[in-house]
Amino acid sequence: MGRMSLFNSPLLLGFEHFERTLDRANRAASDGYPPYNIEKVAEDALRITLAVAGFARDDLSIVLEENQLVIRGRQAKDDDRVYVHRGIAARQFQRAFVLADGIEVEGAELENGLLHVDLVRPQPATVARSIEIKSATDIPDGSSGSGIAVDVTGETESSASMTDESVD
Known part of the structure; x- marks a missing residue:
């Protein structure tokens, strides 16, 4: 008879890596030396x-x-x-x-x-940069009508004021 595993369910396909990791951890914990x-x-x-x-x-x-x-x-x-x-x-x-x-x-x-x-565990460096949002009417040669520059820190720069400060 084979050994029972939580990962033998047909609903848990692709979890073999987790099963192997748990097996290795269990084997390592069983020996106290x-x-x-x-x-x-x-x-x-x-x-x-x-x-x-x-x-x-x-x-x-x-x-x-x-x-x-x-x-x-x-x-x-x-x-x-x-x-x-x-x-x-x-x-x-x-x-x-x-x-x-x-x-x-x-x-x-x-x-x-x-x-x-x-x-x-190194802490990732947080770098803020501004990303310009172009409208669909912008021409590829660089001349554009109105663009909005969005700062990824949540602040916006625009000729029009925006009240919603949440940027995802």
Whole structure:
């Protein structure tokens, strides 16, 4: 018997991407290694911190695949050591975080066994410019009868006064 999914309904065609994203997030959440924190460090910035004690910088990789941040760790085998007791886990891992649209990875730093990955959501610059509205009788050579210049901030410039200030 196949597994049940919310997306198996014939009314939900084209949602396979969401199902795959949810499956990946569920698989990543089921394994608790390595532990991590997600911290809001500013209004538009987050920091993911993973506890990766014992991993060197060369043992770690961070890849952004579509909107998914994938952090992998793999330690090289040290066959020269003979352990009497081995209690420190030295296993490979993979952690995946699904990022919202617009989130960018700013950088990463390894410090005292903690891997910090900084994320930022840049604020779009707002630029106001005036757009001229031409009438249907305007001639393509540039000479026109009456034109209205509309400022996208909601203000209008015209020889005739306009009372409605809402511009969509």
